Each structure stands twice: as C-alpha cells, then as structure tokens.
Amino acid sequence: MLFDKTTISGITVANRIIRSATHDGLADDNGAPSDKLIKKYEQLAMGEAGCIITGYAAVSRNGVSPYPRMLKIFDDSTVEKYKELTDAVHAHNTPIVLQIAHCGRQTSSKAIGMQKVAPSNVFHAFYPDKAKELTDDEIHSIIDDFVAAAVRAEKAGFDGVQLHGGHGYLLHDFLSPYGNRRRDRWGNNLENRCRIVELIIKGIKAATKLPVWIKISAEDNRKNGMDIKSAALICKRLEAAGCDAIEVSCGTVQDGMNTMRSKLMPMDAVFKYREPCASFPKALNKIALPMANFVNPLIKQPSPLENFNVDNAKTIKDSVSIPVIVVGGIHKVSDMENIISSASADFVSMCRPFICEHDLVKRLKNGQEQARCIMCNYCGLVIEKEPTRCLYGKVK
Numbered sequence: 001m002l003f004d005k006t007t008i009s010g011i012t013v014a015n016r017i018i019r020s021a022t023h024d025g026l027a028d029d030n031g032a033p034s035d036k037l038i039k040k041y042e043q044l045a046m047g048e049a050g051c052i053i054t055g056y057a058a059v060s061r062n063g064v065s066p067y068p069r070m071l072k073i074f075d076d077s078t079v080e081k082y083k084e085l086t087d088a089v090h091a092h093n094t095p096i097v098l099q100i101a102h103c104g105r106q107t108s109s110k111a112i113g114m115q116k117v118a119p120s121n122v123f124h125a126f127y128p129d130k131a132k133e134l135t136d137d138e139i140h141s142i143i144d145d146f147v148a149a150a151v152r153a154e155k156a157g158f159d160g161v162q163l164h165g166g167h168g169y170l171l172h173d174f175l176s177p178y179g180n181r182r183r184d185r186w187g188n189n190l191e192n193r194c195r196i197v198e199l200i201i202k203g204i205k206a207a208t209k210l211p212v213w214i215k216i217s218a219e220d221n222r223k224n225g226m227d228i229k230s231a232a233l234i235c236k237r238l239e240a241a242g243c244d245a246i247e248v249s250c251g252t253v254q255d256g257m258n259t260m261r262s263k264l265m266p267m268d269a270v271f272k273y274r275e276p277c278a279s280f281p282k283a284l285n286k287i288a289l290p291m292a293n294f295v296n297p298l299i300k301q302p303s304p305l306e307n308f309n310v311d312n313a314k315t316i317k318d319s320v321s322i323p324v325i326v327v328g329g330i331h332k333v334s335d336m337e338n339i340i341s342s343a344s345a346d347f348v349s350m351c352r353p354f355i356c357e358h359d360l361v362k363r364l365k366n367g368q369e370q371a372r373c374i375m376c377n378y379c380g381l382v383i384e385k386e387p388t389r390c391l392y393g394k395v396k
C-alpha cells in the first residue's frame with residue numbers, strides 16, 4: 001500500500017511518501033531556483049519520492065525570510081526558471097507542489113528592508129523588532145499576492161500549491177489566537193481568524209485549476225495558542241472553502257525544536273550558525289561552548305521524538321474527507337505502514353530524512369528498514385547562514 005501508485009487531489013503519485021517542504025537555501029539572486037537547486041530536486045525525483053513539496057517561496061517582498069537564498073515567487077521574471085525546475089522533475093514522472101508563504105513576524109525588518117507585518121504586534125523572542133499591525137487594505141493586498149503567486153506557479157507547470165499555514169508564519173499567526181489579537185473581522189473568533197486563509201483558497205481556485213493544499217501546526221505550544229480541537233475545526237472550514245489536502249505539523253520557530261525534534265540541541269552548530277552566538281569572539285566561545293554542552297542534557301526537549309504528529313493527524317482525518325498528510329519524526333517503514341493502515345493519515349511526509357538521503361524512497365523500497373537520518377538537527381541550523389545540507393559530525 002505504501003509503495004503503490006495512487007492519487008492525491010487529482011495528482012498521480014508513485015507512492016505515499018512525500019518530501020515535505022524544505023528550505024534549500026539555493027535560490028538565485030532573483031529568488032528563482034538556481035541550477036544547483038534544480039539538480040537537487042532532479043535527484044529527489046530520481047530517488048522516487050512520491051511527490052516533492054518545494055521549500056517555502058515568499059509571495060510578497062515584506063514576507064521574505066531572514067535565511068539566505070529563500071525562493072521568491074512575487075515577480076513574473078522568475079516563472080521561466082521555475083518552469084525549468086518543474087520540467088526537470090516531471091521528466092522523472094514525479095509531481096511537484098510549490099509551497100507559498102509569507103513570513104509575517106518571523107523575519108526581521110533589517111532582512112526585508114522595511115518594517116515587518118503581522119496580524120498583531122506580538123513579541124517574538126528570535127525576531128524582537130516591532131511588527132506593524134496589518135490594515136484591511138494590506139490584508140487584501142497579501143491575499144492578492146498569494147493568488148498571483150499561485151497563478152505564476154500554474155504557468156510554471158507546478159502540480160499544485162501548498163499554503164504555509166504553520167510554524168508561526170503569517171497565516172499561522174492569523175489562525176492562532178496567540179498571534180491574532182485582533183478584534184475586527186480578521187480576528188476575535190475562529191470564523192474571523194480563518195477568513196484570510198479561506199479568501200486565499202477561494203481566490204486561487206477562481207484564478208487557477210491547481211489543487212490547493214495547506215500545512216498547519218495542529219498545536220503551537222503558546223499560551224492560548226493553537227490546539228488540536230481548534231485545528232480540527234479550522235481544517236473543516238478550510239475543506240469547505242475548497243482546500244484539497246492538509247499536511248499536519250506542529251510548533252513555531254519560537255518553540256525551538258518542537259517542529260523538528262531532537263534529543264539534544266546541536267550546540268556546536270548553534271555556536272557556529274545562530275546569532276548572536278555565531279558572532280561571539282572566538283575566545284568567548286572557547287568558554288561558552290563547553291558550558292553550553294555541559295547544561296545541554298538538562299534542557300528539556302519536546303517528546304516524543306518520533307511520529308509526533310500522528311495522533312493529531314488522526315483527529316483531523318476523522319473530521320475532514322480530503323487527504324491528510326502527516327509529517328514529523330517519521331523514519332521507519334513499519335511506522336509508515338501503520339500510519340496508513342490505521343487510517344491515521346493518507347500520506348506520510350519527511351524533511352530531514354530526505355536531506356540525509358535524496359534517494360530515500362528507492363532505498364526503502366529495496367529493503368532498507370528506516371531512514372539513516374539520526375534527527376540531530378545540524379541541518380536546521382546551517383540554514384541560518386548557508387545552503388541546507390546534512391552536517392552530522394562535520395561541524396568544527
């Protein structure tokens with residue numbers, strides 16, 4: 001069943017294993033895919049991933065990530081290069097879905113060259129500069145940006161688009177009462193908090209023939225934030241608005257390692273790639289790093305480490321009739337098979353395991369029992385300065 005050909009929202013897939021969206025840090029100067037990125041995705045396709053979801057692509061200038069070389073899809077001039085990407089992936093009979101995003105509060109005004117925007121000005125521990133609360137007109141303009149991005153995606157030959165509605169980015173911030181403190185028609189209750197996403201889905205449906213997926217955080221670990229009960233209600237509403245598939249994740253960037261869990265913080269990578277630690281004088285690091293390594297085992301990490309969104313995916317699957325994809329700590333074939341056979345989700349997706357082994361699905365089909373990725377999260381830190389890669393054991 002796991003390795004059988006099937007369809008998801010009209011897209012034919014060779015199996016039920018999807019490469020979840022992964023920022024690759026390989027966009028060119030215009031935000032279009034570079035030749036290196038196209039090669040990387042071609043390898044993923046040759047490695048028999050059932051479907052590839054791209055790394056997040058910004059829909060607006062003020063929605064760009066502070067991570068270097070993020071994909072951008074707010075300019076028509078990028079469409080040609082995106083078409084090269086979809087052609088290269090389709091040549092291996094693999095579908096490709098563009099993840100479209102607005103970073104909202106999870107960027108810095110310095111990185112985007114203007115004041116960042118959000119539903120409400122809520123303090124963010126990693127990006128402490130003040131966000132401007134969006135006006136009605138500005139919200140409509142962001143809705144238009146998402147729709148225009150999807151129109152470009154269709155022109156470029158993508159099989160679908162996925163809205164990034166999780167991990168603390170702009171759409172998550174609207175959906176979650178933690179990030180959305182508004183008292184107008186965009187906030188205050190669940191119906192209003194869903195409005196922006198519903199209008200984006202309807203707008204894309206009216207302007208293109210593409211299936212529209214969404215990735216959500218079913219829980220965000222914030223006080224008065226998103227919980228599974230509200231997430232299930234939200235998914236029901238989004239299905240009614242025309243959403244074609246839901247990928248279930250969790251957490252926000254502020255949660256540290258909740259979204260992508262690991263036994264320990266990779267402290268040497270923190271000191272090499274994360275500011276302000278990365279800019280500490282070398283002499284200070286010589287003292288600070290051993291101290292950090294000493295306290296590291298005492299820092300409480302989220303648990304469980306494996307299959308950590310499966311229960312929430314099941315709850316959501318029981319409340320909708322569109323396909324559900326689950327991501328997060330999945331790496332054993334036996335677990336993938338159980339997830340599908342127990343109807344906890346219709347598809348499984350992975351991020352870090354594909355960073356480690358681009359030909360992962362081929363290997364699993366040929367008898368490898370689990371992904372080799374040890375979920376150490378070095379790759380989750382390297383992206384703050386450099387292109388994404390598996391760095392386990394290589395940080396000096």
Ligand SMILES: Cc1cc2nc3c(=O)[nH]c(=O)nc-3n(C[C@H](O)[C@H](O)[C@H](O)COP(=O)(O)O)c2cc1C
Pocket residue numbers: 020021022023024054055056099164167215249259260261327328329330349350351352353379380383388
């Ligand atoms: C290097 C890296 C880049 C990521 N980029 C994205 C992204 O662009 N969009 C997204 O929705 N999630 C992104 N994520 C989160 C993953 O898609 C996934 O939800 C999370 O890592 C848990 O899955 P895993 O245990 O299979 O890695 C990223 C994670 C990592 C480690």
Ligand code: SF4
Pocket residue numbers: 352353355356372373374375376377378379380389390391392
């Ligand atoms: S650095 Fe490599 S082994 Fe570690 S989590 Fe990332 S992909 Fe997996």
